[in-house]
Amino acid sequence: MTALDPDSRLLLALRAGDGRAFDAIFDRYRPRIFGFLLRMTRRAEVAEELLQEVFLRLASHGPRLPDGTCLRAWLFTVARNLCVSWRRWSLLDLSRLAVLGSRPSADVVTPDQQTQAGRTGQALEAAIARLPAPLREVLLLVAVEGFEPQEAAEILHIRPDAARQRLHRARVFLLEQVPDLEVDHAA
Amino acid sequence: MPRDPLDEALASLPPCDVTDETARRIQRRGRRVLAREAALTPFVSAFWRVYGSLEPALLVATVVVYLGWALRSVADLLG
Numbered sequence: 001m002t003a004l005d006p007d008s009r010l011l012l013a014l015r016a017g018d019g020r021a022f023d024a025i026f027d028r029y030r031p032r033i034f035g036f037l038l039r040m041t042r043r044a045e046v047a048e049e050l051l052q053e054v055f056l057r058l059a060s061h062g063p064r065l066p067d068g069t070c071l072r073a074w075l076f077t078v079a080r081n082l083c084v085s086w087r088r089w090s091l092l093d094l095s096r097l098a099v100l101g102s103r104p105s106a107d108v109v110t111p112d113q114q115t116q117a118g119r120t121g122q123a124l125e126a127a128i129a130r131l132p133a134p135l136r137e138v139l140l141l142v143a144v145e146g147f148e149p150q151e152a153a154e155i156l157h158i159r160p161d162a163a164r165q166r167l168h169r170a171r172v173f174l175l176e177q178v179p180d181l182e183v184d185h186a187a
Numbered sequence: 188m189p190r191d192p193l194d195e196a197l198a199s200l201p202p203c204d205v206t207d208e209t210a211r212r213i214q215r216r217g218r219r220v221l222a223r224e225a226a227l228t229p230f231v232s233a234f235w236r237v238y239g240s241l242e243p244a245l246l247v248a249t250v251v252v253y254l255g256w257a258l259r260s261v262a263d264l265l266g
Contacts, residue, residue, distance in 0.1 A: 017225020019218045026214050031202040038203050048205055052213045059220035063228040124196055143197035171193060181192050 007071040014062040022062070025071065026055055033079050036140055040083045042129055050082045076145065077155045080137060087133065120181065127177035131170055138163050139170035 004012070010028075013021030033054055037047035057078050065074070128136060141152040142163075153163035175181070204210070 014221070017221060017228070019221060022217055022221050023214060026210075026217060030210060030213075031204040034205055035200075035203040048209055051205065052216065055213055055217045056220055059217040060224050062221060063224050064231070120196055121200055124200065139197070143194060144200055146198070174193060178196075181196055 011062075011065060011069060011071050014058075015065060017063055022055075022059060025058065029072070029075050030055075032145060033075055036076065036079055036145065037083065039125075039128060039140055039144075040080075040133065040137060041086060046086060050079065050086060053082055054079050070151075073147070073151055073155055076141060076147070080141075080155055083133075083137070120178070123178045124174070124181075127174050130177065131173055135166050135170040135173065138166040139174075142167055143171075 010021045010025050014025065030051065034047055034051050037050045037054075038044060041047050041050065054075060058075065128139065131139065137156060138149075138152050141147045141155060142149055147155070149163045149167060150160050152167075153160040156163060158166075205213075
């Protein structure tokens, strides 16, 4: 008999309606999901709203999630789908901003401000923010969150070779933007 | 084997988080929803069990009714 991994144990407890399992999942994945949402939306208040929606969906679907569900992939799939919906709905606002030639307002909290990352981290965060969304999401899932390109492709509903191609383009873009890359261990 | 500097830099990006107050608020709402859903789940499962067992019979009944209607229409047209 094989021992269940922590996520499977938590999922089992969540399906039984165990609130402590929900808390454990929330504590475990909240910073990672929030980081993903913040880097995708670049707005702290939006990322908070979407984070809440992700975990409310976990609470409402959790008791009925099938056996063998990969919790981490499920959470990031929901987060990514919410980002896509948010982007679609916010197109009108963004087009207004473009027409007015203005920039996002001062209430935009960028991930580099949030995390107070080191110099390399800030340059990297700025470069990530300039990436087009389809490249950014695959880069965040694979390079930051540690998903395999195959898993990222499933989350993004694209073919694995398309995910690899996007990842490659994202990496080339980042290396162009941050040529003097030094790993900031202090961050 | 040494890791690629870009991979290492990306993997070492510090995590972001919401404030404790926001986290508690989301957690409270989540637990409320979970408690409600967990209470409903036995009824929902029972519904799907019953529906699942009836589904083949319902499908056959639908096909039979539709074929009957189609045959009758053809008979009416020919007659």
